[in-house]
Amino acid sequence: MTSSSDGTGTGPSSAPIIRDDLLRNGNPRPSGDGSTDRGAAEGDGDPLLEGLNPQQLEAVVSRTGALLIVAGAGSGKTRVLTHRIASLIQNREAWPSQILAITFTNKAASEMRERVEALLGSRAEGMWISTFHSACVRILRREAEKFGFAQGFTIYDSADSRVVLKRIIKSLDADVLGFTPANASARISTLKNELADAESFARTANFSDPNEAAFVEIFRQYQRTLRAANAFDFDDLISQTVFLFRAFPDVADVYRRRFRHVLVDEYQDTNHAQYALIRELVRAPEPDADALTGIVRPGDEAASLTVVGDSDQSIYAFRGADIRNITEFERDFPGAQVILLEQNYRSTQNILSAANAVISNNFDRKDKKLWTADGDGEQIVGYTGYSGHDEAQFVADEIDRLHRDGLEYGQVAVFYRTNAQTRALEEIFIRQAIPYRIMGGTKFYERAEIKDAMAYLTAVANPADELALRRILNTPKRGIGPATETGLSRFAEDNGISFREAMRRAADLGLGPKVTGAIRSLSALLDEAAEQVAEGKVSEVLQHLMSGSGLITTLRTSRDPQDEARAENVEELIAVVKEYQKNNPDSGLIDFLTETALVAAADDLDDASGTVSLMTLHTAKGLEYDTVFLTGVEEDLLPHRMSANEPGGPAEERRLFYVGITRARKRLFISLAMTRAQFGETAVAMPSRYLQEIPAELIDWRQSPGTATSRGGTQPRALNAQRGGFGSSGSLANRPLTEKRDWPNRVTNQVRDNGDLELEAGDRIEHTDFGQGRVVQVTGVGTKRIAHVQFDTAGAKKLLIKIAPITKL
Numbered sequence: 001m002t003s004s005s006d007g008t009g010t011g012p013s014s015a016p017i018i019r020d021d022l023l024r025n026g027n028p029r030p031s032g033d034g035s036t037d038r039g040a041a042e043g044d045g046d047p048l049l050e051g052l053n054p055q056q057l058e059a060v061v062s063r064t065g066a067l068l069i070v071a072g073a074g075s076g077k078t079r080v081l082t083h084r085i086a087s088l089i090q091n092r093e094a095w096p097s098q099i100l101a102i103t104f105t106n107k108a109a110s111e112m113r114e115r116v117e118a119l120l121g122s123r124a125e126g127m128w129i130s131t132f133h134s135a136c137v138r139i140l141r142r143e144a145e146k147f148g149f150a151q152g153f154t155i156y157d158s159a160d161s162r163v164v165l166k167r168i169i170k171s172l173d174a175d176v177l178g179f180t181p182a183n184a185s186a187r188i189s190t191l192k193n194e195l196a197d198a199e200s201f202a203r204t205a206n207f208s209d210p211n212e213a214a215f216v217e218i219f220r221q222y223q224r225t226l227r228a229a230n231a232f233d234f235d236d237l238i239s240q241t242v243f244l245f246r247a248f249p250d251v252a253d254v255y256r257r258r259f260r261h262v263l264v265d266e267y268q269d270t271n272h273a274q275y276a277l278i279r280e281l282v283r284a285p286e287p288d289a290d291a292l293t294g295i296v297r298p299g300d301e302a303a304s305l306t307v308v309g310d311s312d313q314s315i316y317a318f319r320g321a322d323i324r325n326i327t328e329f330e331r332d333f334p335g336a337q338v339i340l341l342e343q344n345y346r347s348t349q350n351i352l353s354a355a356n357a358v359i360s361n362n363f364d365r366k367d368k369k370l371w372t373a374d375g376d377g378e379q380i381v382g383y384t385g386y387s388g389h390d391e392a393q394f395v396a397d398e399i400d401r402l403h404r405d406g407l408e409y410g411q412v413a414v415f416y417r418t419n420a421q422t423r424a425l426e427e428i429f430i431r432q433a434i435p436y437r438i439m440g441g442t443k444f445y446e447r448a449e450i451k452d453a454m455a456y457l458t459a460v461a462n463p464a465d466e467l468a469l470r471r472i473l474n475t476p477k478r479g480i481g482p483a484t485e486t487g488l489s490r491f492a493e494d495n496g497i498s499f500r501e502a503m504r505r506a507a508d509l510g511l512g513p514k515v516t517g518a519i520r521s522l523s524a525l526l527d528e529a530a531e532q533v534a535e536g537k538v539s540e541v542l543q544h545l546m547s548g549s550g551l552i553t554t555l556r557t558s559r560d561p562q563d564e565a566r567a568e569n570v571e572e573l574i575a576v577v578k579e580y581q582k583n584n585p586d587s588g589l590i591d592f593l594t595e596t597a598l599v600a601a602a603d604d605l606d607d608a609s610g611t612v613s614l615m616t617l618h619t620a621k622g623l624e625y626d627t628v629f630l631t632g633v634e635e636d637l638l639p640h641r642m643s644a645n646e647p648g649g650p651a652e653e654r655r656l657f658y659v660g661i662t663r664a665r666k667r668l669f670i671s672l673a674m675t676r677a678q679f680g681e682t683a684v685a686m687p688s689r690y691l692q693e694i695p696a697e698l699i700d701w702r703q704s705p706g707t708a709t710s711r712g713g714t715q716p717r718a719l720n721a722q723r724g725g726f727g728s729s730g731s732l733a734n735r736p737l738t739e740k741r742d743w744p745n746r747v748t749n750q751v752r753d754n755g756d757l758e759l760e761a762g763d764r765i766e767h768t769d770f771g772q773g774r775v776v777q778v779t780g781v782g783t784k785r786i787a788h789v790q791f792d793t794a795g796a797k798k799l800l801i802k803i804a805p806i807t808k809l
C-alpha cells in the first residue's frame with residue numbers, strides 16, 4: 001500500500017468544489033415522491049444533487065473536516081452518505097480506494113454498496129464499504145504478522161469462544177464460583193469493547209475477592225489460548241486493530257494516508273472500541289518529509305470524517321454502544337459541522353405519527369417529529385391472535401392476499417424480537433408455499449455438520465488452531481477417544497510443539513497401531529489439502545477433505561434419518577464454495593473462511609428479491625420495505641423480559657419498536673398473540689405496554705378468531721365500525737388503548753375460559769374455525785392442558801384447552 005496506484009497518494013485532483021455554485025446549479029427540489037426513488041435521480045442537472053432537499057444538499061457538498069448528520073429515521077441519512085461518496089469520486093476529490101464507509105450489518109453494507117454502484121457504476125470498485133468487523137479483518141490479515149499472528153488466523157464465533165472457556169473454567173474449577181462459559185464470555189466481551197485486555201483488567205482487579213481473582217485467570221488463559229491457536233474472537237477484531245494502530249504508529253499512518261474520507265452510518269450504535277478505532281483512523285499522520293530536502297509531502301492532514309446517526313435508534317447499548325459518541329461529537333471534533341435533516345421520505349404519515357407517539361415516551365431525548373409530504377396513507381392494521389400459530393396464520397394470509405393484488409414478496413418483511421418466534425411463521429409459510437428467507441440469522445454455519453466441515457478447512461488454513469483440530473480428530477468416528485486427545489495435547493505441551501505437530505509424531509506416543517494409523521492418515525489428509533490450497537481451488541480442497549475423511553459417506557450410510565439431511569447440508573456447503581469461487585475467482589481459502597466467519601447468513605450470498613424477508617428487529621436497522629409485519633408485540637417479548645433488569649432497558653426496547661415501525665413504507669401490520677409457546681411452555685401473553693402509546697385512531701384492530709368472527713376476512717373493518725367499542729362481544733375494535741387498566745380486561749374479554757372443560761382422548765369437539773374433530777390426546781396440567789386434536793378437515797392441531805374456542809359435542 002505504498003504506491004499511489006492504490007490510492008495512497010494525494011488524490012486525483014485538488015480541484016476545490018465551490019459550494020455556493022453547487023447550491024445554485026444543483027437546483028435542489030424536495031422530492032414529493034420518495035417511495036420510488038432508490039438512488040440516482042433523473043434530470044438535467046447533476047444527478048447526484050438533483051432531488052436532494054437543501055439540508056441534504058448541504059450534507060453532500062459540505063467539506064468541513066468533521067461532519068455530523070443527525071436525523072430521524074427515513075430522512076435520508078444513508079442516502080446522503082452514498083451521494084457524498086459519489087460526489088467525492090465524481091468531482092475527482094478522491095480515489096475510490098481513499099474511501100472507507102462503515103455500517104453495522106452485512107446487509108446494510110451490501111445495500112450501501114449497491115446504492116453507490118447505482119450512482120457510480122464500476123467506479124465504485126476498490127472502495128471499502130463494509131462493517132467494522134470486516135474492515136478490521138482486512139487490516140489484520142495484512143498486518144497480523146507484525147504482532148505475532150499468522151495471516152491465516154481463525155475468527156472464533158461465540159460458540160467457539162465458549163468451547164474454549166468451558167475447558168478453562170473446568171480446569172480452574174471456577175464453576176463452583178458461578179462461572180459459566182456464557183457469563184464469562186459476556187464479561188470478557190464487555191471488557192474488550194471497553195478496550196481492556198486481561199493485563200489492564202488485572203491491574204485494577206481486587207485479588208482478595210476470589211471471584212475476581214478467578215476471573216482474571218480465566219481471562220488471561222482465554223487470551224493465551226486464542227493467541228496460541230492463532231485466533232481472534234469477534235471483539236478482538238476491533239480492539240486488536242486499535243492496539244495495533246497504537247503500538248505501530250507507522251502502520252496506522254499507512255491507513256491514515258490511505259483513507260482520506262471516513263464515513264460511518266448508524267453512528268449512534270458505536271461502542272467505545274469502535275469509536276477509538278475511528279479516532280485512530282482520522283488522526284493526522286506523522287508528517288512525511290523528503291529525506292533529502294526535508295520538504296513535507298502533502299496528504300498530512302487528518303482524514304475527513306462524516307458520521308450519521310439517530311439517537312432514537314440506538315439499540316446496542318447491551319453491547320456497549322454509547323449514545324454519548326453522538327452527543328459529544330462536537331466536543332471530540334472541535335469545529336465540526338452539524339446538519340439536521342427533518343423530512344421523512346420513506347413512510348406514510350400514519351406510520352410516522354405512530355412512531356413519533358411511541359418514541360416521545362422516552363425521556364432524555366431531543367424532541368423531534370418525523371413528517372412527510374406524502375400523505376396519511378393506510379391505517380396501521382392490528383391483529384390479536386389467540387396463539388403464536390394463529391398470529392402467523394394471519395401474517396401468511398395477509399401476505400397471500402397482498403401478493404394476489406400484485407405486491408412482490410421481496411417487498412415484504414416480517415420482524416420479531418427473538419429468533420425462537422420464527423418457527424411458527426416458517427411452518428405456515430412452508431404450508432402456504434410463501435417463499436421466505438431468514439436474514440442475518442440462518443443457522444446454516446452454526447449447524448454441527450457444517451462446523452465440522454469448516455473445521456477441516458480451518459485446520460488446513462491455520463494449523464495452529466487446536467480447537468479445529470480437536471473437533472475433527474474423531475469426526476467422523478475413527479476410534480480416537482478422549483484419552484488419546486488429551487495424550488496428544490499433553491505430548492505437545494511437554495515437547496513445546498503444536499497439537500498439529502504432535503499429530504504428525506503420533507508414532508512417538510506409544511498408542512495402539514489402529515489409533516496411530518488413524519491419526520497419521522488424518523494428518524496426511526490435511527497435508528495433502530494444504531498442498532492443494534497452494535494450487536488454488538477451495539472447492540476442490542473441500543471436496544478432497546470431505547471424501548478423504550469419509551464425513552459425507554458416514555452421514556449418507558448412517559441409520560439416523562437426520563443424517564441424510566446433514567449430508568445434504570455438507571453438499572450444500574460444497575455448492576456454496578463453488579459459487580463463491582465463481583464469483584470471486586481471485587480469492588483463496590482464507591478469503592472464503594473470512595467471509596463465512598463474518599457473514600452469518602448463507603442467504604447473503606444470493607439474491608433476496610423474490611422472497612419475504614424474516615429477521616429480528618436488530619437486523620432490520622437501516623432497511624426499508626413496502627409492507628412490514630411487526631409480530632409478537634407482547635410483554636416479555638417487546639420489551640423483552642431480560643430488559644427489565646437492565647438500566648435503560650425498557651427505553652432501549654422502545655427504540656427497538658420504533659426502529660421496527662419506521663422500516664415500513666406503505667403498510668404496517670402490528671400483531672400479537674394471547675398465548676405463546678415460549679421457554680418450553682405455553683403461557684398467557686399480555687399486550688406490550690408500547691401498544692397503548694399509539695393513538696387509537698391510527699390502528700384498525702382486526703377481529704381475533706378467539707371470538708366470533710373469522711380471521712383476516714372481508715368484514716372486520718365494517719364490523720369494527722359497527723361495534724365501535726369494546727362491547728360484550730369482546731371485540732378489540734378501535735378501542736382507544738389509553739388506560740392501563742383496560743389491558744387485563746382485554747385479555748379476559750378476548751379469551752374464553754374453558755378452565756373446567758373436561759376433555760379426554762376420544763371426545764369429539766367443535767372449534768369455531770376448524771370445525772369438528774376428535775381429541776387424540778390430552779397433555780399438561782391445569783391451565784396448561786393441551787388437547788391434541790385431529791380435525792375432520794383442518795388436520796392435526798394442538799389447542800390450549802383453557803382458551804381455545806371449542807365446545808364438547
Ligand SMILES: Nc1ncnc2c1ncn2[C@@H]1O[C@H](COP(=O)(O)OP(=O)(O)OP(=O)(O)O)[C@@H](O)[C@H]1O
Pocket residue numbers: 030031032033034035037038039051052053056071072073074075076077078079080310313344345346621622623624662
Ligand atoms: N430527497 C429525497 N428525495 C426522494 N427520496 C429520498 C430523498 N431522501 C431520501 N429519500 C428516500 O427515502 C428513503 C429513506 O432514506 P434513507 O434510507 O437514506 O434514510 P435514513 O435516514 O438512513 O433512515 P434510517 O434512519 O432508517 O437508516 C430511501 O428510500 C431514500 O431513497
Ligand SMILES: [Mg+2]
Pocket residue numbers: 077078079265622
Ligand atoms: Mg440509514
